[in-house]
Amino acid sequence: MARFPKGYVKPTDSCDGCLAWGIFSGRLCPTCYMFGRGHDSAACTGCRRVQPLKWNYCRLCWCQARLSAKAVVGQPADEKDVRDRLAAVRHHQLFFVGMHYRRRPTPAARTRGGRRGAPRKPPPAPAWRPDPGWRQLPLFTQIPRDYSRLALADADLASPWLGWAKYLAHRLAETRGWGRNIRFAVNRGLALVLTGYVEGDVIRHTEVFAPLRALDLPVGHTVTVLEEMGIFEDDSEPSFERWIAERLEGLAPGIRSEAERWTRVLRDGGPRSLPRREGTVWLYLNRVRPALLEWSNPYDHLREVTRDDVLTYIKTLHSHQRHDQLVALRSLFTWAKRNGLIFRNPTSRIKVGQYEYAVLQPLVPGQVDRSVAAATTPATRLILALAAVHAARVAQIANLMLDDVDLGNLRLTIAGRVRPLDGLTRKLLLDWLEHRRRRWPNTANLHLLINNQTATKTSRASNHWISAAMRGQDATLERLRVDRQLEEALTHGPDPLHLAEVFGLDEKTAMRYADSARALLEQAAETDPAS
Known part of the structure; x- marks a missing residue:
């Protein structure tokens, strides 16, 4: 489509x-x-x-x-x-879409959860884990099962395991607000994967993912029920493993092995190092990869890289690229020296230098107006206010919970910091909460902002969905957040302590905003003819 x-x-x-x-x-x-x-x-x-x-x-x-x-x-x-x-039939009379639907009389009342005029389907009878009794132990346990050869018409609807699964699915649907279509599709998926199931079998993700997707059945919701039953094993390859294999491709075997160990220590931590965020791990490996690719031609191990090699490579870099790649290379070689993989750190005594940030510029009213016009739904208007008024990051907006909103005391908690709730944000919050109540009345998701995908789950919305409405605009959510903090520095003076207290910034970031505000104020004073 x-x-x-x-x-x-x-x-x-x-x-x-x-x-x-x-x-x-x-x-x-x-x-x-x-x-x-x-x-x-x-x-x-x-x-x-x-x-x-x-x-x-x-x-x-x-x-x-x-x-x-x-x-x-x-x-x-x-x-x-x-x-x-x-x-x-020898001819065709053209028509409008929907003309051949049979019109039904509107009943006086509509039963909850069912079709108009139809009684609600009774819930499944309570069921528990079937008693295995005596059973024949399987001879081979590692042979994958081919679910694609099964058809829904061949499903064993009388299986006690399916009865237990449907009962658990009904309970999950009631608590998480699954709609009628999701319930129906989950029951079909359970009937497919539980046909022929016996005590002791394990249903694996790699075996059921493709067959369920081929029939347009919800894999995630079906897996949730199987996990509740305790018979599911997630053997799918993590995205991090696929990513690291792709990033390390093309390196010499020795350099590849050492770089992989360093990347895993960055992510998981070690005896003398704390784990880093996955986004930081991605940045570090992406920054050292060009240098490692260049050194993989003449060398096989990191211990062969000399100080002259590092100096020759960084001479080709400028500005922030030199700063970022040198910081990542120092991290790699410092770890290698600490673990005895190299004899000498080739990046020692090479000054990284102080990165010179450009002066932050405020947004012009036209840019903000276009972003405001692009926010056409209650969710996007609230997201815009959280970024432009409260300087909230995209991830912080996605992680907001319902308990973080205190309408009675006019307080809003963002990333653990309590902020006063202004009138505009309060109105947008009320509009969104009313829309959320009408759109997903039975959801069990406690996150403030939800969508069609997360309303039937308990996870937060993705950063991509949060920032989608402002993508392509001059005033993105990140620029609106920066503009709000810069406006605070321009209005109340370039005081980094005040910025750190209001927005929870670290000292370096607060000083950067204060320096930009000071430069803008001095520039305005020089160009003002009345001064």
């Missing part, structure tokens, strides 16, 4: 399947899209078009046959009568 940029509204178009005219996303209307998922494509017997077929006829021919049957009997006909008239 085609992807359109954010804010794009697809014009009215005709469906490629039934030729119906209307407003819908992609090439097909919703009915033809679902029709195509359940039927194979071939040449239609009636119109000769290559389309998904049911009884050798496409959906357009079915709609025409249904229309002809209704014109004869005066009311909607059953499927058998419509099927008998398929061979007589």
